[in-house]
Amino acid sequence: MKHNALRSFFICGLILIGMALFPLFTNNFIIRFGTDILMFAIMASAWNIIGGYTGYASFGNVVFFGIGAYTTAVLMEKAGFGFALAYASSGLLAAVFAILVGLPVLRLRGHYFAIATLGVAEAMKALVQNLEITEGNSGIYLPMLDMSVRGQYYFFFYMMLATLVACLLTTYILLNAKFGYSLIAIREDEDAANSVGINTTYAKTMAFSLSALFTGFAGSIYAYQQAFIKPEPAFTVHTTVKMIVMAVFGGMGKLFGPLLGAFSIEVISEILSDHFLVAHALFFGTIVILAIVFTPKGIMDIITERKLNVSYFLENIRKHRV
Amino acid sequence: MLAQIVINGILKGGLYALMAMGMSLIWGVMDIINIAHGSFIMLGAFTTYWLFTLLGIDPFVSLIFSISILFVIGYGIQKYLINLIIRASAFITLILAFGIEIFINNAALVAWTADVRKVKVAYGASNFSLGDWVTIPTVRLLAFMLVIVIGTIFFFILNRTDLGRSIRSTAQDLDAAQLVGVDVARTYALTFGLGVGAAGAAGTLWSILFPISPMMGGILTLKSFVVVIIGGLGSMLGPILGGLTLGVAEAMGSTWFGSTYENLISFTILVLVLILRPKGILGGAD
Numbered sequence: 068m069k070h071n072a073l074r075s076f077f078i079c080g081l082i083l084i085g086m087a088l089f090p091l092f093t094n095n096f097i098i099r100f101g102t103d104i105l106m107f108a109i110m111a112s113a114w115n116i117i118g119g120y121t122g123y124a125s126f127g128n129v130v131f132f133g134i135g136a137y138t139t140a141v142l143m144e145k146a147g148f149g150f151a152l153a154y155a156s157s158g159l160l161a162a163v164f165a166i167l168v169g170l171p172v173l174r175l176r177g178h179y180f181a182i183a184t185l186g187v188a189e190a191m192k193a194l195v196q197n198l199e200i201t202e203g204n205s206g207i208y209l210p211m212l213d214m215s216v217r218g219q220y221y222f223f224f225y226m227m228l229a230t231l232v233a234c235l236l237t238t239y240i241l242l243n244a245k246f247g248y249s250l251i252a253i254r255e256d257e258d259a260a261n262s263v264g265i266n267t268t269y270a271k272t273m274a275f276s277l278s279a280l281f282t283g284f285a286g287s288i289y290a291y292q293q294a295f296i297k298p299e300p301a302f303t304v305h306t307t308v309k310m311i312v313m314a315v316f317g318g319m320g321k322l323f324g325p326l327l328g329a330f331s332i333e334v335i336s337e338i339l340s341d342h343f344l345v346a347h348a349l350f351f352g353t354i355v356i357l358a359i360v361f362t363p364k365g366i367m368d369i370i371t372e373r374k375l376n377v378s379y380f381l382e383n384i385r386k387h388r389v
Numbered sequence: 390m391l392a393q394i395v396i397n398g399i400l401k402g403g404l405y406a407l408m409a410m411g412m413s414l415i416w417g418v419m420d421i422i423n424i425a426h427g428s429f430i431m432l433g434a435f436t437t438y439w440l441f442t443l444l445g446i447d448p449f450v451s452l453i454f455s456i457s458i459l460f461v462i463g464y465g466i467q468k469y470l471i472n473l474i475i476r477a478s479a480f481i482t483l484i485l486a487f488g489i490e491i492f493i494n495n496a497a498l499v500a501w502t503a504d505v506r507k508v509k510v511a512y513g514a515s516n517f518s519l520g521d522w523v524t525i526p527t528v529r530l531l532a533f534m535l536v537i538v539i540g541t542i543f544f545f546i547l548n549r550t551d552l553g554r555s556i557r558s559t560a561q562d563l564d565a566a567q568l569v570g571v572d573v574a575r576t577y578a579l580t581f582g583l584g585v586g587a588a589g590a591a592g593t594l595w596s597i598l599f600p601i602s603p604m605m606g607g608i609l610t611l612k613s614f615v616v617v618i619i620g621g622l623g624s625m626l627g628p629i630l631g632g633l634t635l636g637v638a639e640a641m642g643s644t645w646f647g648s649t650y651e652n653l654i655s656f657t658i659l660v661l662v663l664i665l666r667p668k669g670i671l672g673g674a675d
Contacts, residue, residue: 178479
């Protein structure tokens with residue numbers, strides 16, 4: 068067991084060094100692509116905390132991304148904050164918002180929670196479209212990063228990487244603490260968890276808030292990178308869909324599942340849109356359908372189980388058809 | 390002024406009710422949140438558009454085609470795709486519906502491009518006045534009456550036929566229904582077909598009143614959610630009540646705050662109803 072743990076740490080370290088060194092040897096386009104993958108990896112991993120481990124399928128996590136992006140934009144453009152302070156405030160504001168919204172909304176379960184979070188995200192988008200401080204639908208500009216072009220690519224890549232590592236590390240530490248066990252207990256049976264003395268309200272609200280914290284950080288970096296944001300891409304429901312599909316595709320409730328999912332989905336979409344200018348989203352939809360029917364447990368499960376045969380892929384159908 | 394706003398709201402609310410009826414049926418019976426619902430509405434709208442543009446068939450007549458075509462599509466999708474994993478967690482079927490939505494929308498985009506189109510019927514702008522200060526658009530009134538007819542047919546199917554009894558028993562307890570001899574797979578397929586058929590009807594009426602495009606489905610799915618949640622699951626009255634509430638609230642809100650606030654109002658209502666009355670205004674009807 069200990070040997071195994073040591074080996075996992077070694078592998079993680081190697082992958083991390085690989086990811087950290089990789090921008091040094093490639094061109095700007097690839098670095099930017101890597102930055103996008105990291106951004107979605109952060110969001111999918113953050114979604115995993117509330118959706119994968121706690122079992123509350125949030126369909127509105129993009130609201131934290133949008134709040135992060137807009138906080139950074141407003142603070143830097145209107146209040147003259149530096150990026151470091153704006154970045155920290157973005158995550159914190161998203162986290163506080165998650166607590167305020169989570170307290171009433173996390174009382175709902177299943178579908179109703181999913182739809183309520185979706186509603187919160189759409190309502191927030193409509194609010195941002197109408198507020199004066201966010202400059203409504205015309206969008207808001209941010210100050211440019213004062214660096215060489217190459218330096219900018221490095222900066223955003225390493226900001227995303229650092230945020231992702233912080234997110235995964237936090238998740239890992241919490242999972243091995245009592246808090247992590249509370250979350251998994253809530254996922255398996257919330258009433259039972261309550262009856263054995265777990266403060267479920269506290270645990271799930273904290274999980275939602277943590278999920279919001281890192282999603283907000285990602286939004287903050289995104290806004291600074293774009294230098295211009297609008298309500299529609301910042302709050303679009305498609306971002307939520309993407310992070311969920313990535314988490315599911317990679318493996319929900321597994322630490323590295325969402326990272327793997329983000330990487331594979333982004334690479335697949337990129338290849339598809341390279342080859343099929345118009346129809347690539349059509350293929351993407353097909354992949355989502357096939358993946359959910361044949362491998363609902365995700366790629367991570369295939370890798371760890373090592374039982375690749377026809378019956379593995381038919382298991383889901385055998386168990387769940389009528 | 391107020392009467393005019395309320396009437397506009399009620400007329401649009403009828404359409405909302407029809408949109409939500411199919412979604413509510415599918416959700417209530419099979420516990421599927423059909424994210425692709427708006428895409429089926431879009432397919433219904435385009436069926437009408439093409440029948441009108443290519444063959445000159447009147448939109449109200451094409452209703453019969455859009456309902457039957459969408460019924461067949463829905464039946465097939467449920468029978469050969471969703472039924473495969475219907476007993477998995479609701480979250481899994483939800484993602485599957487997402488996949489279907491992406492597929493349909495983009496297939497439509499490839500086939501028909503992103504152009505916004507309009508069914509231009511001659512009687513489109515006709516209206517009549519009631520008293521001195523209320524104007525009623527004829528097409529909207531017709532559409533509203535059709536919603537009532539379709540809703541009544543739905544009610545009849547669910548409550549007075551063998552199919553309806555199988556559907557309701559399957560909704561209550563899948564295994565028990567199977568034990569007493571209900572063909573569950575077929576019942577599910579028929580239920581999905583009916584729900585999607587209703588979406589097709591809503592699409593036809595939508596295409597007469599508003600411009601259509603392959604990407605129109607997303608916001609319609611969201612609106613249907615709001616209506617289903619306001620009304621609550623489990624009865625035909627729910628979507629009707631929810632639809633009229635949303636229609637009137639939107640009409641009033643956009644008159645007083647401006648039309649950009651329409652979505653803010655809908656989704657605020659959605660969240661508030663969920664928090665305060667999770668089972669809908671009608672309460673524990675399920």
